[in-house]
Amino acid sequence: MSNPPARLTAEAVDEVFPRGVVRPPAGAIPPGIKHRPTREFINGVGLPGEIRGRAAVIHEPADGGxxxxxxxxxxxxxxxxxxTMPEHPEDWFYIGNIFGLGLLVIDGESGQVRFIPESEAGLFLLHKSVESLAYYMYAIERDGQKYSEAYAASIDKDPNDPRDKEGVFMEGGRALSAELYAFDPTPFVNDADEPWEDNGEGPWAWMIREISEGAWAE
Known part of the structure; x- marks a missing residue:
């Protein structure tokens, strides 16, 4: 497991997403996003545009995005x-999607990220900040090589390594889950084992479980 950094940086995001960072100029960020740290993070560090397979996507704010x-x-x-609409809904903005599961929304007053599931009505707290959302996307994409078929197969064939492919995928999923939980436990209903529990149906738990089952292998 990688140790989460104290802060996510623009350099780290650019390294993992060299062609796809949403980093608008300050004037392009909607005025309704009044939370200063949120505006500064979006303009300075930026949000990943998407993770593999468009499992999560952040729109560009230009042209009404x-x-x-x-x-x-x-x-x-x-x-x-x-x-049910929150107070001052005009200061809440739809910024992206988690594929097949729901919509990502920023509360412009607090900077929190809410989730609107496709399966039920509600505005559920998903991330305490946009930095947390960005870190989840960053960590999932950064470790993509560890979820690959080639990586798992190389370990499976190593006579000095007792792990098989299934064990490699599970190890990667559990390490990722522990890292993300350490950075921001807000998306987890229970603890870092949630993706493998019966009620682990949050959007990130679903993704982590798929990774641990080898569904993201290429």
């Missing part, structure tokens, strides 16, 4: 997908 929550609600409520 970060939609105010009331506008999003009006757009999709005709499909019987609604939720």
């Amino acid at each position: 970060w939609q105010p929550l009331p506008d999003l609600w009006e757009e999709i409520r005709e499909h019987d997908w609604t939720w």
Whole structure:
């Protein structure tokens, strides 16, 4: 397991996402995002544009890419997908998706990241900050080689290593889960073992479980 850094840096994000960082100029960030540390992080460090397979995607804010929550609600409520609006919803912005599971929304007053699941109504706290969201995406993408078929097969064939491919994938998933939990436990309902528990159905738990089962191997 990698030790989480005290802070995520622009250099670290650029190294892992050389062609895909959402780092808008300050003037392109919606004024409704009033939380200064959030604005400074988005403008200075940035958010990964997407992780492999578009499992999680962050939109560019230009050209209306970060939609105010009331506008999003009006757009999709005709499909019987609604939720209770927070206070001052005009300061909440839809910034991205977790594929097949739901929408990512920033609370412009606090900088917290909320999740709107496709399967139920609600605005659930997912991350305490945009830095936490960025770190989860960063760590998952950074360790992609450890989830690969080639890496697992090389260890499986090593006569001096007792692990098989399944063990390598599981080890990678558990190390990732422990690292992410150490950085910000907010997305976990219980603890770092959540992805392998019956109720471990949060969006990141689902991803970590897939990694541990070899579903992300290429």
